Amino acid sequence: MKSKVMLKAEEVHSLEISEVTKSFNHTRVVDGISFDVEPGEIFGLIGPNGAGKTTTIRMIMDIIRPDAGRIKVFGESLSERTKDSIGYLPEERGLYKKLSVLQSLLYIASLKGVGSQQAQSRASELLERVGMLAHKNKKNEELSRGMSQIVQFLTAIIHEPRLIILDEPFANLDPINTELIKEIIFEQRGQEKSIILSTHRMNEIEELCDRVFMINKGRGVLYGELSEIKSRYRRNSVFLEYEGELGELKGIASRRDHRGSTELILDKTTTPRAVLEELMRRGLKINRYEVSTPPLNDIFLQVVGEASE
C-alpha cells in the first residue's frame, strides 16, 4: 500500500493544465492551452506581450476562473490548500509601504498558513541568505528598488512552496542581485521544487529553463524540452574559425562571413560531419567548428512572426 502511494506521488505533476480557455468581453485571451510542469524543473512560460501569460498564471493562482478546461496542482483541483503550496511573484508587485521588511514577510507567511515561530525563523534564514538581516526592521518605503524586489521575491518562497511562479523576477535587478536570485532558484530546483519562470528575456530562459511553453494570441505554439526545440529549429549550418585557405567545398549552399568566423550553410547532400572530415583532409587549421543552433530569441521571433502572417 505504502509503495503504491509513493508511486502515485511520483507520477503526480506539479501542475497540470488541460484545454484551459478564458475569454474577456467576447475576446478569447487563453484558447485551449495544455501543459504540465514536473517536480524539480524550471519551466519557462514565454510569449509576447498580451499573449495570455498573466491570465494563465492568474488562473493557476485561482484569482480568476477559467471558462473551460481543468487546472490541477499536485493532482488536486484548485482550493485554498493548493494556494498555500504555491509561491507567486507577480509582475505587478509591491509591499505595504508602512510595514517593516520583517512584518511584511511574516504577514504574507501567515496568509500562506505558516505558524508564527516557523515564519520568524524562516524569515531570518532568508534575510541572512540575501544579506538583508540588518535591514529587517526598515520600513519598506525606505528600501531601494532592488532591495524591495528581493523582499518581494522572499515573500514568494517564505512558506517553502512546492510550486513557485516567478513573473519577470529579474526586472530592475543589478547583475549581482540577478545572480543571487538565480542561485536561489537553482537551490529550489535542487530541492525538487517546480519553478515556472515567465520572462521576456530569452537569454534567461536559455540559461535557466529545462522546458518551455510558448503562448501566442492565447494559443500554445511551442512546448517541450529546450534542447529539443532548438534542434527542431536548427538552420543546418556550421560555424567555422580557421587559418589558411578554405577553397571550394562540396555540399555548401552559401557562406556568410561574421566577425572572426564564417558560417557555412549546408545543402541537403551533405552533413556537418562530412564537411568537417573534408576540412581535416585538406589539412586546414581549425580553431572552432560548431554545429549552429539558433538562439531562443530567433525561434521566438520566427514563431511569433509566422503566427502574425
Place this chain on the structure above:
Amino acid sequence: MKPVNKTYLIFRHEFLNTVKRTGFIILTLALPVLGFLGIGVYQLVTSIIEPPVAEEVTIGYVDDSGEFDRYTRQGYITLLRFDTPDEATQALVKGDIEEYIIVPSDYSSTGVISRYTLEKQVETPPSIYSAIKKFITYNLLAEKVPLDIVNLVESPLALVTTRLTETGAVAPEQGGYGNVIIPGIFSFLLAFSIIFSSNYMLSGLVEEKEDRLIEVLLSSVSARQLLTGKILALGAAGLIQVAIWLASLPLLLSLVSSTLGGFFSTIQLPGNFIVLGIVYFVLGYLLFVVIAAGVGAISTNTREGSQLITIFTLPIFIPLWFSSLLFIFPDSPIWVFLAIFPITAPVEVMLRLGVTDVPTWQLAASIFTMVVSIVGVLLITIRVFRTYLLMYGKRPGLGKVLSMALKG
C-alpha cells in the same frame, strides 16, 4: 500544517492598521477632548469674567395721546418725556437720548407707535422692545385691572405639556427637546463614523491597488476572505470609535448640565433607541463599506475614489440638513421616504425616533430595503471586485460595471 482562518488574519491586520492610524486616533479622541475642552474654557471664562453691568439707556417719547406718564422706569431703561418731536430729535442728535418714540393721539384705535433712532438695525433690540411694550401696557391697564393680572398678561405663557398613553396614563416617554438630544447626537456621530469607515475601506483598497499588493494578497486568500476580513475589521474599529464617543457622552452631559443648568436633566432616551441604534449602525455601516469596496475596486487612484464615494456619502447628511423642518413638520411624507431610502435611512430613523413615534411598518420597510440593498450591492461588489481589482490604470464605465455584474 494547522489550518488558519485567513479571514481572521486579514481582519487582525486591517484592524490593527486602522486603529493605529493617526487620523483614526485623532478623530476618536477629538470629540471627547474637544467637548471637555469646550466646557473647561466656558467654565474658565465665566469664572474670570464678571457679568456685564447693563448700561443705563434713556429713550425719549412724545405722547400725543396724553395717556402715558407713569411707569417710565423699566429695568435699566428710562423713558423721558418730550413735548414735541423737534425737541426729541434735538436731544437724540445731541446724544442725550438713545432713541425716541411718538405715541400718536389715535394710538388706541391704530395701535401704531413710531420709533426714531440713529442706529442701523435689522429689527428693534428685544430689551428695548420689551421695555416699550411694558411701558405702554402698564400705562393702559394699571388703573383698570389689578396689577397682578397685568403682570400675568406681560409674562410669557407657561405651557406644561403632558403626554398620555392610549389608556390615559402618563406616557413614560414625554417628548420635547430633551428627547431629541441623544438621537440627534447619535445620528450625527453615526453619519461621521459611516463616512470615515467607508473612506478607510476605500483608501485601504486603493492603496493596495496603487502599491500593487492586491495580486499578492489574492494569490494567498480569496476575494471573499479579503472583503470579509476588511469589512469586519473596519466595522470593529468603527464600533470602538462610536463606543468611545458614546461612553464619553454621559460624563460630558453631566458636566454641561452642572455648567449650563437644568435643561440637560430633562434628557430622555426613546424606548427602543438602543436596539434600533445598534441595528441601524450595523446596517448603515455594512451598506456604505460594501459600496466603498466596490468603488475602491473600480477606482484607479485615491482622488478618483474619493470623488466617486462622495456621490454616495453626501446624501447621508440630508436628514441632518433638514432636521429643523423635521421638528416643525414631523409627519411629512418626505421623512417617511428618507427613512425608507437606504442611503438616508440610518440617520433619518435615528433623528425621527427622538422627534416622533416611527410606525412599525416604516421601521420594517426601512430595515427591509437596507438589507436588500446590502445584499444587492454585496453581490455586485464581489463580482466587480475579482475583475476590476487587478485592472490598473483604467476605470470601467458605470454601464460596463452594471452589465458585468448582471451577467456575472
